[in-house]
Amino acid sequence: MSAASAAAERSAAMTVWPQLEQLLPQVSKPIQYVGGELGAVVKEWESAVVRWALMYPDAYEVGLPNQGVQILYEVLNELPDVLAERTYAVWPDLERLMRTHGVPQFTVEAHRPVGAFDLFGISFATELGYTNLLTAIDLAGIPLLAADRTDEHPVIVAGGHAAFNPEPIADFVDAAVLGDGEEAVLEITEIVRAWKAEGSPGGRDELLLRLARTESVYVPRFYDVDYLPDGRIQRVVPNRPDVPFRVHKRTTMDLDAWPYPKKPIVPLAETVHERYAVEIFRGCTRGCRFCQAGMITRPVRERSITTVGQMVKDGLEYSGFHEVGLLSLSSADHSEIGDMCSGLAQQYEGTNVSLSLPSTRVDAFNIELAQELSRNGRRTGLTFAPEGGSERIRKVINKMVSEEDLIRTVVTAYTNGWRQVKLYFMCGLPTEEDEDVLQIARLAHEVIKAGRAATGSKDIRCTVSIGGFVPKPHTPFQWARMERPEVIDNRLKLLKQAINSDRSLGRAIGYRYHDGEPSLIEGLLSRGDRRIGAVIRRVWENGGRFDGWSEHFSYQRWVDAAAEVLPTFGVDLDWYTVREREQAEVLPWDHLDSGLDKDWLWQDWQDSLTEFEQDDCRWTPCFDCGVCPSMDTEIQIGPTGKKLLPLTPVNTGLRMPAGTGH
Amino acid sequence: MRRAGVPVAFSQGFTPHPKISYASAAPTGVASEAEYLEIGLQRPVDPADLRKALDAALSPGLDVLDAVVAGGGSLAERIDASRWRVELPGVEPDVARAAVSTFLAASEVLVERMTKQGRRVFDTRVAVTTIDVIERTEAPSGVAGVPCAILEVVVRQVTPSVRPDDVLSGLRVVADLEPPVPPRATRLAQGTLTAQGEIVDPLEADRDGTAIGERQPEVRPAVR
Structure with missing residues (x-):
């Protein structure tokens, strides 16, 4: 180890707290920066051989409840020689002060500088967190470009769903991991541990090479991208021997063996979700064509009813939460969901615990x-x-819900005592015309009419909530063109008029929507290639932060940066967003293997254009999406036939700390 | 409460709330060694056990120091003043002394602050019963090697409440006292103000000879 890195290690044992504390009275919600949560782990710096800083690149209140980060945090900290701490995006008020006073990006546990860790892992649920990544790297004192980093700097690893196309941030990250993180972080940790034990031979380059050789860690610098004269990608190839042509996603099988989080982090500050969340299964084969999560997390792997019951019991006891979320991509599809819900409802009847699905x-x-x-x-x-x-459009997107089903279901909800029903739709879907969106108004009117007839009451409401469609990599819509924001916004306006065309019905219908502009930028980032990195950087330099927040997002800043940067490559914003791709085009993520067969995806895209519906392979024969054979995985579902037993009464009295009798 | 297994009572209604009330909680961004709260319970528990269980369930730095079964009257009625210590790194004690004298000599010191009701102007002088620059007894927290004046202030509970930063605003108004770095305020005590200017622990009255009965225990955590 060099003298400089030894010095860095020593300084890392120290904390930035004394400098940071002085700044906190001057910023909003300072409690988000102080740590001290239940479940937070603070280890001696010197006790760990491998040290991870984990980040969710959004504000603490959004990032803290993130399941992925909490799971990896716990998995890593269970290892005696590994230390993992968390860091979140700081708000611009604190960022300004940190720059003025020279305080680096810090972890919330021990307030250690992020730049001193071995690994800096960032989980991207959405591409709109990319500018916050740059802020964190820069505040940490790490060079923005991976190429400029030396052995002193942490290896920056991206994960999460957006990492299935990390090309737009390829210049800024050292590596990306596709798929489930539980085993991936352990494998990376082992590689770093072994490399450090050998005296870090070959430096950073050798470490990255060892990671790349796993074939499940993508190291962008080991791949060259060649372009055709028209701007499309010609090919993406390894630029050194020993590096795989394709990088494969990780799949964690047997979720019962990974019952995390066991010790959920309970914040002192307010956050967006305050509940104990259990994933009841991972993966989804419903085949909604817009849904990236459903495509890239296959196959379906259920957690058994008994493991879920045990996790809920332990998680509530540990955390003191009084809300439980049973999470998955389509929760009612769990093979034992009926017994699970009635069992849990029975176990917690008469307590203040509430359950949500x-x-x-x-x-x-x-x-x-x-x-x-x-x-x-x-x-x-x-x-x-x-x-x-x-x-028609529901057939295009493979969301098999008939109008009768929908109205019957909503009316059943009204007659069973629900007064408020929310309906979620998308706007901007492939092949969509104004008429498809205006049908939403008719549906909402029908729902209210039927609900009033069935309940005999005018006291029922429905809220129509519209999200913007964003085509995502590894989905059948990865080839689709996006609609222009002005077309979207006009459709949303027409829809509003249609909803209110009947005053009596319109009064019972709430209407929420997102403008088309942020979706277009999300689309630019989701299907972008390496050339988009320069756009992200320019936006960030011009002050772009927290792009997922409408009050911080500036469409103009993105448009201007794209207009400034992209013409040098012979492409533009439209080329990335409103252009339909052809079958033969090399997509920026083709060398990243989600298991889905590209020919199958293309066929499903063609099927969608002919409004052909695809069944769910959980109940019908395999439709050859390619995931199971290529990843050597299989569907893991119940039923196990087991039931949840009644709990012995809780509330048996005060829980005294161990070893303090009286 | 749930982690400690405290049988806390809930309000009735559509959204039941736990019966917990805080008496004059310290503002954001200041330290405190003397915060008080009352908890309504479904059934009696031993206050010593309650203290231990809650203390163990809370994060490090949030310590529950004492718990007693509540006697008559509300906790808020027993709290009419707080003693604060305010460290002013970078301020010479003599400069602070001069500012304090000017402040004390004034009959009224008006300051302005945003409250939930909007911008309010109020008198800080009337709320301050004593204010002293104390001799330094320990190294103040924070950066060493700079002068650091330390104020001890007793502030009465008034409406709108006068906080330590309001007192500092008052010192700026009357004597141009401008600390170069953010000051650090710590609440040392709160309770009933005696004629002699002492602050009496509000739990004191319930501490001795009170039978553990059907009445509500109070818990007094100190927050730092």
Whole structure:
């Protein structure tokens, strides 16, 4: 180890707290920077051989509840010689002060400088966090460009769903991991541990090479991208021997063997979700064509009813949360969801624990489940996601919900005591015309009419919530053109008029939507290639921060940066967003293997254009998407036939700390 | 509360709330060694056990020091003043002394602050019963090697409440005292103000000879 890095290690044992504390009275919500949460782990710096800083690149209140970061944090800290701490995006008020006073990006546990860690892992749920990545790297005192980094600097590893196309941030990250993180972080840790034990032979380059050789860690610098004269990619090839042509995603099988989080982090500050969240299964084979999560997390792997029950019991006891979220991409599809919901409802009846089941499908069974979960009384709202307004567009996106199903389901909800139902749709879908979106108004009118007839009451409401469609890599819509923001915004305006065309019905319908502009930029980033890195950098230099927040996002800043940077490459913003791709085009992420067969994806894209629906392979024969054979995985579902047993009464008295009798 | 297994009572209604009330909580960004709260319980518990269980369930730095079964009256009625220590790194003690004298000599010191009701102008002088620059007894926290004046202030509970930063604003108004770095305020005590200017611990009255009965225990955590 060089003298400089030895000095860096020593300084890292120290904390930036004394300098930081002086700044905190001058910023908003200082509690988000102080740490001290239940579940936070502070280890001696010298006790660890491998040190990770983990980041969710958004504000603490959004980042803290993130399941992925919490799971990896716990998995890593369970190893005696490994230390993991968390860091979040600081708000511009603190960023300014940190720059003035020379305080670097810090972790919230021990307030150690991020630049002193071996690894800096960042989890991207959305591409709109890219500018916050640059802020964090820069505040940490790490060179922005991976190429400029030396052995002194942490290896920056991107993960999360956006890492399935990390090309736009290829200049800024050293590596990206595709897929489930539980085992991937352990494998990376082992490689770093071994490399350090050998005396860090070959420096940073050798370490990155060892990571790349796993074939599941993508190291962008080891690949060259060649372009055709028209701007399309000609090919992406390794630029050194020993590096795989394709990098494969990781899949963690047997979720019962990975019952995390066991010790969820309980914040002192307010956050967006304050609940104990359990993933009841991972993966989804419903085949909604817009849904990247459903495509890249295959196959379906269920956590058993008994493991879920145990996790809920332990998690609540540990955390003191009184809300439980049973998470997955389509929760009502768990093979034992009925027994799970009634079992949990029974176990926690009469307590203040509330249970919630987000991401459910549109059918009557879902209402039964919701009734079980709301035994304790509260029936505030139910959400259904038909996604498309017309029957035609729902066939295009493979969301198999008929209008009758939807109306019947919503009416059942009203007659069972729910007064408020939320319907979620998308705007800007492939092949969409104004008429498809205007159908949303008709649907909402029908829902209210049927609801009033069935309940005999005018006291029912429905909220129509519209999200912008963004085509994502590794989905059948990866070839699709986006619609221009002005077309989207006009459709949204027409829809509003259509909803209010009947005053009586319109009064019972709430309307929420997002403008088209942020979606277009998300689309630029999601399907971008390495040339987009310069756009991100320019936006960041011009002050771009927190692009996921409408009050911070500036469409003009992105448009200007794209206009400034992209013409040098012979392309422009339109080329990336409103252009449809052809079958033969090399996509920027083709060398990154999600398991999905590109020919199958193309066929599914063609099927969508002919409105051909694709069944779910969980209940019907395999449709050859390619994931199971190429990844050597299989569907793991129940039923196990087991039931949840009643809990021995909780509330047995004060829980005294161990070893303090009286 | 839930982690400690405290049988806390809940309000009735659509959204039941735990019966916990805080008496004159310290403002954001200041330290405190004397915060008080009252908890309504479903059934009696031993206050010593309650203290231990809650202390163990709270984050490091949040320490529960004492708990007693509440006697008559509300906690808020027993708290009418706080003693604060305010460290002013970079301020010479003599400069601070001069500012304090000017402040004390004034009959009224008006300052302005944004409150939840909007911008308010109020008198800080009337709320301050004593203010002294104390002799340095220990190295103040923060950066060493710079002068550091330390104020001890007793502030009465008034409306709108006068906080330590308001007192500092008052010192700036009357004597142009401008600390070069953010000051650090710590609440040392709060309670009933005696005629002699002492602050009496509000739990004191309930501490001796009170039977553990059906009444509400109070918990007194110190926050730092």
